[in-house]
Amino acid sequence: MIRRIFAGSAVGVALSFSLPAHAVWPDHTIKIIVPLPAGSAADTVARVISKELSEKLNQTVIVLNRPGASGEVGSTELAHADADGYTLGIATTTTMVTAPLLNAVKYDPIKDIAPVAMIGTSPYVLVVNSNVPAHNLKEFIALAKKKPISYSSVGEGSLSHLAASLFARMGGIKLTEIPYKSSTQAIVDLLSDRIDSQFGILTTTHQYIKEGKLRALGITSTKRISRFPDLPTISEEGLSGFEALLWLGLVAPAKTPQPIIDKVNAVINDMLARPKEQELLANQAIYASPMSADEMKQMVETEISKWKAVLQEDKRAE
Numbered sequence: 001m002i003r004r005i006f007a008g009s010a011v012g013v014a015l016s017f018s019l020p021a022h023a024v025w026p027d028h029t030i031k032i033i034v035p036l037p038a039g040s041a042a043d044t045v046a047r048v049i050s051k052e053l054s055e056k057l058n059q060t061v062i063v064l065n066r067p068g069a070s071g072e073v074g075s076t077e078l079a080h081a082d083a084d085g086y087t088l089g090i091a092t093t094t095t096m097v098t099a100p101l102l103n104a105v106k107y108d109p110i111k112d113i114a115p116v117a118m119i120g121t122s123p124y125v126l127v128v129n130s131n132v133p134a135h136n137l138k139e140f141i142a143l144a145k146k147k148p149i150s151y152s153s154v155g156e157g158s159l160s161h162l163a164a165s166l167f168a169r170m171g172g173i174k175l176t177e178i179p180y181k182s183s184t185q186a187i188v189d190l191l192s193d194r195i196d197s198q199f200g201i202l203t204t205t206h207q208y209i210k211e212g213k214l215r216a217l218g219i220t221s222t223k224r225i226s227r228f229p230d231l232p233t234i235s236e237e238g239l240s241g242f243e244a245l246l247w248l249g250l251v252a253p254a255k256t257p258q259p260i261i262d263k264v265n266a267v268i269n270d271m272l273a274r275p276k277e278q279e280l281l282a283n284q285a286i287y288a289s290p291m292s293a294d295e296m297k298q299m300v301e302t303e304i305s306k307w308k309a310v311l312q313e314d315k316r317a318e
Helices: 002-018 041-057 068-081 093-102 137-146 159-171 183-191 203-209 260-270 274-282 293-317
Strands: 030-034 061-065 085-093 113-129 149-153 175-179 197-201 215-221 245-253
Touching: 002 137, 030 041, 030 068, 030 197, 041 061, 041 085, 041 113, 041 245, 041 260, 041 274, 061 149, 061 183, 068 085, 068 093, 068 203, 068 245, 068 260, 085 113, 093 137, 093 159, 093 245, 093 293, 113 183, 113 203, 113 260, 113 293, 137 149, 137 159, 137 215, 149 159, 149 183, 159 293, 175 245, 183 197, 203 215, 245 260, 260 274, 260 293
Parallel strands: 030 061, 030 085, 149 175, 149 197
Antiparallel strands: 085 245, 113 197, 113 215, 113 245
């Protein structure tokens, strides 16, 4: 506790010396740009964060939804906003990693955007329909070596596609991709036995798993999760080090003053340490992952390198 109070005081001192003498941050409304529609997980998280920041900074914080082009519209607006601490944004694996790797986006995720605070991660779960004769990961891999196994994705470069590509490579198997426009369409065909498997989102699949309509073989995080404590990770089931996570974080335009970033980071990390907020996020299948802004920056760079290599391997295999 003493350490946390001291750190907060240090941030306040640094902030006062880093800005002009007349400036006191924040002295007017802060906006959080969400590059996805209202009702999405990113939107839900942004509204939790806006409430927390408003209370702790004693300033109005509003959420602005700017959906479009897989997050490019909102992310571009954020990247080109004034770097004064009054514009923040929600970033995801898609907006910071896969979209810039696959598309000619109008922002550079490293040069134009500054990580502020990691919020949480959400693993996928490898599921098969009830007619697939595999009850664990080893049986699934053995089956895939004997006969074609299909899986759904929501398009090339989507994390569901990249997770399957990495899984197939590490498992020494081939999987047949069946692309869909949405995960909702894919889950219908999976339940109807039109496709064999899916790296599914927990919020979409967990009820079907509990009802026995889908069989879960492993999750894509390196640690087990509270919702399915008996479900092993793919890593512990033989593909050591396998990990494919959706994540959400808070970001700002590049060159936003470091004391502002540090202050917001401290507020978010304190929030993520509270059981109530952890449970609120877990209900959305998002697991709190507090870290420093520098740690988040390193994580983003690692993710870009990792998935870039997977995409390059895919192209070589074509």
